[in-house]
Amino acid sequence: MADYYYVFFLTSSILLYTLVVFVFSFTKIRATRVKDIFRMFFFGLLLFTVSQISLLVATVSTGFRFDFFVMVNSFFSFVLSIFAVMAIMEAEKFSREILSEANHK
Amino acid sequence: MSLEFSIPNVLNLSAILIIGVSVIYGSKAIKNLYSDEFAATINWLLILVEAIFIVHLIIFLLFFFDIYSDLLVIFVLVSVIFLAMLFFFASYKIIQFLELYSFEKKELSGSSIEELIKKRQRAARKERRGS
Numbered sequence: 001m002a003d004y005y006y007v008f009f010l011t012s013s014i015l016l017y018t019l020v021v022f023v024f025s026f027t028k029i030r031a032t033r034v035k036d037i038f039r040m041f042f043f044g045l046l047l048f049t050v051s052q053i054s055l056l057v058a059t060v061s062t063g064f065r066f067d068f069f070v071m072v073n074s075f076f077s078f079v080l081s082i083f084a085v086m087a088i089m090e091a092e093k094f095s096r097e098i099l100s101e102a103n104h105k
Numbered sequence: 106m107s108l109e110f111s112i113p114n115v116l117n118l119s120a121i122l123i124i125g126v127s128v129i130y131g132s133k134a135i136k137n138l139y140s141d142e143f144a145a146t147i148n149w150l151l152i153l154v155e156a157i158f159i160v161h162l163i164i165f166l167l168f169f170f171d172i173y174s175d176l177l178v179i180f181v182l183v184s185v186i187f188l189a190m191l192f193f194f195a196s197y198k199i200i201q202f203l204e205l206y207s208f209e210k211k212e213l214s215g216s217s218i219e220e221l222i223k224k225r226q227r228a229a230r231k232e233r234r235g236s
Contacts, residue, residue: 004182007182007183007185007186010186010189011185011186011188011189014186014189014190014192014193015189015192017193018189018192018193018196021193021196021197021200022196022199022200025200025203025204026200026203028217029200029203029204029207029212029213030207030212030213031203031206031207031210031212034202034203034206035203038199038203041150041195041196041199045192045196048188048189048192052185052189066173066178067111067112067113068113070113070116070117070164070168071112071113071116073160073161073164073185074113074116074117074119074120074161074164075116075120077120077124077157077160077161078119078120078123078124080154080157081120081123081124081127081128081154081157081158082123082127084127084131084150084151084153084154085127085130085131085134085154087147087150088130088131088134088135088147088150088151089130089134091134091138091143091147092134092135092137092138094139095137095138095139095143096137098139099139
């Protein structure tokens with residue numbers, strides 16, 4: 001079997017780089033109302049990174065197992081999808097507030 | 106064509122169901138957003154969830170039809186790399202939107218507002234040249 005850990009090394013490094021870029025740019029912006037919406041996206045990103053790093057560690061130590069990959073990926077993916085939908089719902093709530101403010105003015 | 110009730114199968118199937126329901130809810134919610142720019146940013150989150158849904162559907166079909174070749178496993182792994190790249194683009198778009206929003210509401214520092222003004226002027230010049 002090929003060295004599958006290169007894939008997880010690549011995915012974890014891309015996600016870690018994304019996390020660093022996201023956090024550094026996120027902290028610079030002070031628009032707190034909009035920032036709150038994307039906090040859930042940040043937690044989702046963090047979870048997905050954790051899953052890829054755990055897959056990397058598992059693949060390096062015991063070799064690639066498709067069943068284990070599916071289990072870890074499925075679990076973290078549905079948690080991530082719930083976080084993403086929570087972010088979308090927050091965005092909808094924020095939009096409603098903006099629209100009601102505009103109507104009051 | 107058979108499906109065993111093992112832990113990976115059950116987790117995969119439940120992931121497909123939950124992600125499918127969240128895609129439907131998400132696409133309904135996106136229609137009610139207040140501006141096109143905001144909707145385009147939030148749409149990236151939906152694209153991510155949809156991509157995850159497709160990857161899990163492929164994995165489910167692999168299990169269902171008892172296909173397990175190295176080529177298909179590599180295909181699934183490449184799609185995971187694609188997901189990681191989608192995360193990068195989504196976060197890039199989110200930061201771009203946050204900068205624009207702060208720029209319009211004047212919540213950024215003086216130097217970053219100047220940079221954004223210059224960026225907008227450059228984009229306007231390019232548009233004029235194009236037209």
